[in-house]
Amino acid sequence: MGMVIMNSAVSVDGFIADGNDDVGPLHEWYFTGDTPIVEGGGRQYDHSGVGSGFTVSRASAEYVRPMWEAIGAIVMGRTLFDLVNGWEGKPPAGDHVVVVSHRPKPEGWHPEASYHFVDDVTAAIGKAKELAGERTVAVNAGDVGGQILAAGLVDEVAMDVVPVVFGSGKRYFGGVDGRHLLEDPHVVVQGDRVLHLMFKVRR
Template sequence: MGKVFTHMTMSLDGFVADPGDQVGELFDWYAAGEVTVPNPNENVSFRVDDAGARVLREWTGNCGALVAGRRLFDIADGWGDRHPVGAPVVVVTHRPPEDAATRWPTTTFVEGVEAAITRARQIAGDQDVTIASATISQQALDLGLVDEVCVSLVPVLFGDGVPYFATLHRGHQLLEDPIVVQGRRALHLRYPVRH
């Protein structure tokens, strides 16, 4: 069975978007190099440095399912039913869109974080499950469902916005020492979670 990990690109002061849900300079590292990393969504391109390419390939190469929240899904317009990781998407929501079956046929809508992770694991089989949503990441950590926390840390300060981590209801969470990859416009960090 694969692992469950979170991944978000984050400002140095801990935000994954500004107060208006815009990512600003956070995604600059996706265009900061000469190496093209292909993905199934023709509307998204990755031209990163060598280190960023290794990280992207590692995170997407074994991804069997991606879990996102409804807010991010709506902001991204469902990635056109083709998320750049190339895996099926499971969206945590109380209310699936009315046109879900026709507009997003490969996307699964599930109520509750634990149910979404369970469904994503079923879809992924032996591959990894990636959580790409700040709120869902926090809830999954609270439930003890995360094996690794990944951050692409970007050299910008937002001052305010959507935090990657806010209140963990379970409280204090210890992580192992990070695996660090220095890239252009991003420092990529992987922290195994202590269980």
């Protein structure tokens, strides 16, 4: 089985969006460089659902591209699914998506897409690992990501730290309870207006 990696862009004070789910400048680095993340371009969606080809700095591309290529499945919460309409059935990375939600997939929504709706984070990771095989399971940060971390199911935490202070909003780790130790960062990459960090979760 592949690793489970929790990931998101985040402000320096730990927020992935403001209280209205607006990501503000957190994703600007995805569009200000000259190096495409996905070879050949292609239509991609950011957190806000805006369609565009991701072009980043060379340093960010060299970090993000292999990470995205390794992803087999994404786990996301229902709030993000609704905000981006599930990226219209075409996730930015991976072939499968597992949505943690007490509500089923909207009737008639992109029946061709490999999107699976489950109501439990442990079941979500189990399904995502089954779908991903030896590839990585990527977990979107936020409340669902925090629950998955608290359940001991996250192997690594990846943060794209953007130099902005939000002051309040949606936390990277959601409402996670208790203390969770991470190892020293084993990846530190300076991009343009973003610092990429990866930490292994201490067991």
